[in-house]
Amino acid sequence: MSAFLGKHIAQQISISETDITQILTYFKPRVYEKKACLLQENQSCKTLYFVDRGCLRLFFCDDKGIEQTIQFAIEGWWMTDLTAFHSGKTAEFSIQAIETTEVMEIDRDTLEELLKDFPQMERYFNKIYQRAYAASLLRVKHIFTFSKEAFYQLFSSKYPQFIQRIPQKILASFLGFTPEYLSELRKKSMKH
Amino acid sequence: MSAFLGKHIAQQISISETDITQILTYFKPRVYEKKACLLQENQSCKTLYFVDRGCLRLFFCDDKGIEQTIQFAIEGWWMTDLTAFHSGKTAEFSIQAIETTEVMEIDRDTLEELLKDFPQMERYFNKIYQRAYAASLLRVKHIFTFSKEAFYQLFSSKYPQFIQRIPQKILASFLGFTPEYLSELRKKSMKH
DNA sequence: ATGCTTACTTAAACCAGCTTAAGTTTTTTT
DNA sequence: AAAAAAACTTAAGCTGGTTTAAGTAAGCAT
Numbered sequence: 001m002s003a004f005l006g007k008h009i010a011q012q013i014s015i016s017e018t019d020i021t022q023i024l025t026y027f028k029p030r031v032y033e034k035k036a037c038l039l040q041e042n043q044s045c046k047t048l049y050f051v052d053r054g055c056l057r058l059f060f061c062d063d064k065g066i067e068q069t070i071q072f073a074i075e076g077w078w079m080t081d082l083t084a085f086h087s088g089k090t091a092e093f094s095i096q097a098i099e100t101t102e103v104m105e106i107d108r109d110t111l112e113e114l115l116k117d118f119p120q121m122e123r124y125f126n127k128i129y130q131r132a133y134a135a136s137l138l139r140v141k142h143i144f145t146f147s148k149e150a151f152y153q154l155f156s157s158k159y160p161q162f163i164q165r166i167p168q169k170i171l172a173s174f175l176g177f178t179p180e181y182l183s184e185l186r187k188k189s190m191k192h
Numbered sequence: 193m194s195a196f197l198g199k200h201i202a203q204q205i206s207i208s209e210t211d212i213t214q215i216l217t218y219f220k221p222r223v224y225e226k227k228a229c230l231l232q233e234n235q236s237c238k239t240l241y242f243v244d245r246g247c248l249r250l251f252f253c254d255d256k257g258i259e260q261t262i263q264f265a266i267e268g269w270w271m272t273d274l275t276a277f278h279s280g281k282t283a284e285f286s287i288q289a290i291e292t293t294e295v296m297e298i299d300r301d302t303l304e305e306l307l308k309d310f311p312q313m314e315r316y317f318n319k320i321y322q323r324a325y326a327a328s329l330l331r332v333k334h335i336f337t338f339s340k341e342a343f344y345q346l347f348s349s350k351y352p353q354f355i356q357r358i359p360q361k362i363l364a365s366f367l368g369f370t371p372e373y374l375s376e377l378r379k380k381s382m383k384h
Numbered sequence: 385a386t387g388c389t390t391a392c393t394t395a396a397a398c399c400a401g402c403t404t405a406a407g408t409t410t411t412t413t414t
Numbered sequence: 415a416a417a418a419a420a421a422c423t424t425a426a427g428c429t430g431g432t433t434t435a436a437g438t439a440a441g442c443a444t
């Protein structure tokens with residue numbers, strides 16, 4: 001049972017201990033092995049994940065068959081193909097575990113029940129979506145502001161843990177350039 | 193008084209006519225002239241806008257002093273610097289009216305009151321944020337998937353009204369390229 | 385251990401998209 | 415209506431980042 005999710009909720013909204021305990025029963029704790037696939041492009045997306053420990057990525061395959069990662073979720077972040085999850089349409093993205101990852105998961109119907117039984121949770125998810133949206137906008141801002149080299153420098157100084165944790169190929173696709181160019185940048189930055 | 197906002201809310205959540213009428217009283221209708229500035233980078237962001245008629249843009253100045261537009265809001269869309277609005281920090285973005293624009297506006301305290309008096313509205317804003325977040329992610333996907341030329345083709349076939357309404361310079365910065373290059377693409381696409 | 389597959393590196397040739405700079409057209413101001 | 419400013423166009427030269435291709439290292443199965 002994840003104490004972390006409970007804490008995370010309590011941090012965002014005012015809510016009683018007993019409610020939190022109740023709320024957690026709507027979620028199912030589960031472990032996904034490294035490289036496990038939680039959601040496949042073009043399939044229906046039934047589940048919302050909260051990362052307790054580990055790391056997930058959201059990605060798609062471009063027309064050349066290259067996997068493009070557009071988002072990570074580490075401890076304390078939520079992940080799903082939002083559009084597919086809420087609309088019932090087939091997923092545009094895939095989700096994969098980069099490391100062995102412990103999640104708390106909930107399906108759409110159970111989430112609806114949860115929101116009916118605990119309407120305060122609307123406010124919690126509101127904050128989650130706001131944060132995610134703001135992060136995504138900031139990302140667009142960064143893409144436009146910085147050269148790829150500057151973007152790499154910024155990212156590696158701001159999130160050094162990521163550079164350790166994430167395979168280069170995946171990191172390169174997240175940052176928006178080829179693995180070859182990332183390799184070049186790494187070499188360059190080591191000289192200093 | 194905006195009937196449009198009321199309709200928009202009723203479309204997203206189940207709510208009574210009388211509640212809608214009440215809810216609308218929390219908002220203030222207002223008209224901004226073309227080129228008017230609704231929010232300035234580095235100032236505090238106190239207001240959330242719903243566009244009734246017209247068009248707003250969200251932008252920032254990069255280090256070379258060039259304005260980069262990262263989002264539009266036309267009829268039926270909300271706009272603010274979300275992070276600044278909720279956190280009280282100074283804004284990272286500016287907001288400007290591209291056309292003479294009628295909005296319904298609400299400040300943070302009034303919004304809090306509204307959400308206290310009508311908790312159902314949490315669900316409404318939840319949907320708004322979800323939609324905005326999904327749109328932003330899709331944008332990142334497009335940026336990575338398409339060449340700038342393909343991106344322009346896609347955009348101009350999907351949103352031909354925009355091509356008409358938005359000055360080229362602003363459109364170019366939204367699409368992520370120079371006005372000169374946009375000019376070249378336009379010429380190219382006219383030949384066909 | 386041994387082979388097999390996948391991840392990373394290096395370097396040269398190439399090109400999409402930018403910069404610069406000058407010209408034209410449109411809009412705004414007086 | 416004229417002048418000034420801002421928006422758009424055109425074209426040449428250039429560069430950040432990709433492509434291609436070949437080599438090295440690391441992970442994984444047998």
